[in-house]
Amino acid sequence: MEIEATVLAIKRAQQVLDTAYFGLKTLKSGDPAEKSAGLRNVLVFGRSVTFVIQNLRTIVGESKFNSWYEPHQNQMRADPLMRYFVEARNNLEKQGRLDVAVSGTVHSFSGGDLAKIEKPPFDATSFFMGDQNGGSGWEMDLGGGETIKYYVSIPKTVGEFRQVFHSLPDNIPEELRSLSVDALCEIYLGKLSGLLAAVKKEFLIGPKERPYLRLVK
Structure with a gap:
């Protein structure tokens, strides 16, 4: 059923996001030797959140999903920080490179x-x-x-x-440029959390209002 498939897809997206947050936890409070693993999990699983969300396209219908998702996608593409994290993940996946100092x-x-x-x-x-x-x-x-x-x-x-990204592009806002790696990762995952919350609001059916009896005197 469409409802069950939708719930399952959103549940998987939440699990992927939770894994990215676990990476952030390791990055912030883990042994220094584990920071690299924590950052890798933030980059890889954070990027995968949007991939899993897009699985809804075949469940709810391409037209319905695209009309909802495209404004969010355009907003992410216009966000310099979101674009940077996509590129950082690509550098990691294709070149095994973490641009940190x-x-x-x-x-x-x-x-x-x-x-x-x-x-x-x-x-x-x-x-x-x-x-x-x-x-x-x-x-x-x-x-x-x-x-x-x-x-x-x-x-x-x-x-x-502290660890910092040494390759931030010029279009990253000045107030973000001086932040540490873990602080920027937290902002990034916060934006993904907002996207997933919007997905749940749009595609999950909330509890129906309880029926009531109208008394006629």
Whole structure:
């Protein structure tokens, strides 16, 4: 039935969006080594939301769907941030490229500051701040010339580091250009959430009004 197929298609779109949000959660609060995976999930699953939504075209009818979807599609195409995320996903899928860099500031770093930072589980060879993932921590020698990174949190009084997109086009609004990768991802997914909410409002049948009896005296 059309209603059941519509519900299923929208449910799948919600699941895909939820997966993108899980990527955002990893990007914002996960281990620095996992940030890349979080961003990849935001880009891939975020882009897939619109693909899944368009499956409704064969369910509700091409004419009905297109007349509703085209204004939303045109709005997304005219949005520089939405266009950028489409291109970022394409770069990832076709070239395996993530256009991110690290921006940060060291406020204070002395022997006293270092003493306040979590120590590694065994002897470290060096301390680093603001690597390609925006993380800080210790490099430890595993022997045989192999090293491994042990990430720790550093106080903001010592330094602040974040990932940024280094290839934002000139038409991105100025107020967005200085935001971090995770902040821009949150805005992007918020726009997709708004689109999915509009889909539900348009194509899901809400509960019918309960019938009532009219009493005639």
